[in-house]
Amino acid sequence: MSLHHLVTGWARRTPDALAVSDMDTAFTYRELDQRANDYVTALRGRGVRAGDRVLVWTAKTVEAVALAQAVLRIGAIQVPVARGNPRERVSRIAADAEPALIVTDHDDPFPDAKSVTRAALLDEAEPGAIPEHDPVRLSDPAYILYTSGSTGKPKGVCVSHGSALAFVEWASGELGLTGADRLANHAPFSFDLSVFDLYAAFHAGASVHLIGETLAHAAEQLVDFILGRAITVWYSVPSALILMTEYGDLLGRGPGALRACVFAGETYPLKQLQSLRRAWPGVRMLNWYGPTETNVCTSYEVTAADLTRTTPIPIGSPVAGDRVTVDDGEIVVDGPTVMIGYWGAEPLQGPYRTGDLGRYDADGLLEYRGRRDNLAKVRGYRVEPAEVDAALVTHEGVRDAVVLVLGNGLQARLHAFVVAEPGAEPGLIDLKRHCAARLPSYLNIDALHLIDGFPRTGNGKVDRVALGDLVSPGDRTARGSARA
Structure with missing residues (x-):
């Protein structure tokens, strides 16, 4: 069994059942x-042969899903990259993954023999052919998901067929998925939440309904999508649900056919979560936790008992056969859902240390306590500020830059502290445009602070605590420019 066998199995058993739809095609x-x-x-x-990487830089369409299935069927490794990523970042990812082929739906693909548009690739196909599929072992890599890297470069999390299936099989059983379910896919294909949307649907013979990038942040249209498509299972970051609640009348319009609402990626503010729980008494609500390196490793179901809670909900108990411990305050994960390792590095030996802080409460439930290092979540995405630093210092007016995440939860913002070149004082809009050409939108800065130099610790490193103290608590969630 491997990830692509899910689709081939249902193609034999229920060939006419809906598998996947986008905004135009099914x-x-x-x-x-x-x-x-x-x-x-x-x-x-x-x-392209088994073991090769295929970088897929396209929009979220049914064609992209079919292409991903094809990559898996020949034993190759998919490298999904959201279409909105700028070319410069895609180039950095390609330099690391060294793909045998880059497939894109951009009109101007990379001027390289290894690059082709998806439409041109389909023109080269043999329609109606039934080719043999390469044998794939559970231990073989299935995909590489690139996250923000601590060195300023994107970092590739390499996940095997077996790791993905361990999570998908648990999740399908936990939610009781059947062929009648209709799952939404809100996250980009390059975000690990999509693993559930796509492969749990295919595991159950259900259908998955793709939400394009332009719709992903349109509150009212998202609510229309949930109701109009009769979505039964929703999975997203809390930010998306709060957006729909505040600007799309999600609570007033009701859940429609929704029977399960799952969220992950960031802390759900308690008051907003309780409002949703109170409004949807008949909908199961689950809080899932796990970095990209482990997929989901713990789960907590939010019930009516949480309506009187005054502290954040826990991230719950281990799932899918994983072992989740706390070592010196840090959450450590070992088990079947854990990644192979980072692409280009030595395979992971032993358990994965998440860098997240946690503790088990009196009921044996794991509580999330924040980050050990500078890694943080902003708008539901994992952010390593060093990657933003690296982009900023390529601007001609920037001598040096340090980016901090200030604010908590949904109020977290990326603050850039910049030392300008002599005679140059770049503005916020200028630097946001500069970042937009090099980084995905969730890594763009929210605020700019021009400074004359960085405070230093005794060993000469930038004193990040002192730097953050230059911004008053009341301004930490602000968007704008200031001289600190």
Whole structure:
């Protein structure tokens, strides 16, 4: 069994059942299976073989899902990159992953023999072919998800078929998924939340409904999507649910066909969570936890008992056979959902140290206590400020830069502290444009502080605590420019 066998199995058993839809097109399991086979012939014609990486830089469409299936069927490794990523960041990812092929739906692909548009690739396929699929072991890599890296470069989390399936099989059972379910896919394919949306749906013979990047932050339209598509299972960061609550009348319009609402990626503010729990008494609500390196490793179900809670909800108990311990305050995970390792580095030996702080409460439930280092969550995405630092210092007016995450939870913001070149004082809008050309939108800065120099610790390192103290507590969630 591997990830691509989920689709081929349902293509035999329920070929006419809906498998995947985007905003314009839908594929049944038969159609998805055949289109994936078409792409297999095209990829092999391009020389892609087992173990090769295929970087897929496209919009979220049914065609992209079929292409991902094809990559898996030849034993290659998918590297999904959201279409909104700027070319410069994609180039850095490609330099690390060294893909055999880059597939994009941009009109101007990389001027390289290894680059092709998705439409051109499909034109090279043999329609209707039924090619043999390469044997794949559970230990083989399935995909690489690039996250913000501590060195200023994107870092590739390499996940095996077995690791993904361990999570998917647990999640499908936990939610009792069946072929009648309709799952939404809100997260980008490069975000680990998509693993559940796609493969849990395919595990159950259900359908997954893709939300494009332009719709992902449109509150009213998202609520329309949930109700109009009769979505039964929703999974997103809390920010998306709060957006729909505040600007899309999510509570007033009701859950529709929704029977399960799952959230992960950041802390859900207690008052907003309790309002949602109170408004949707018949909808199961689950808080899932786990960095990209482990996928989901703990779960907590929010019930009516939490309506009187005055402290943040826990992240719960270990799942999917994982072992989750706390060592010197740090959450440590070992078990079947853990990654192989970072691409290009030595395989992970032993358990994964998350860098997250936690503790078990009196009931044996794990509580999240924050980050051990500078890694943080902003708008539901894991952010390593060093990658933003690296982008800022390429601006001609910036001599040096340090980015801090200030504020907590949904109020977390990226504050850039910049030492300008002599005679230059770049503005916030200028630097935001500069970042937009090099970074995904969630890594763009929110506030700019021009300073003459950085405070230092006794060993000469930047004193980040002192730097953060230059911003008053009342200004930590602000967006704007200031001289600190």
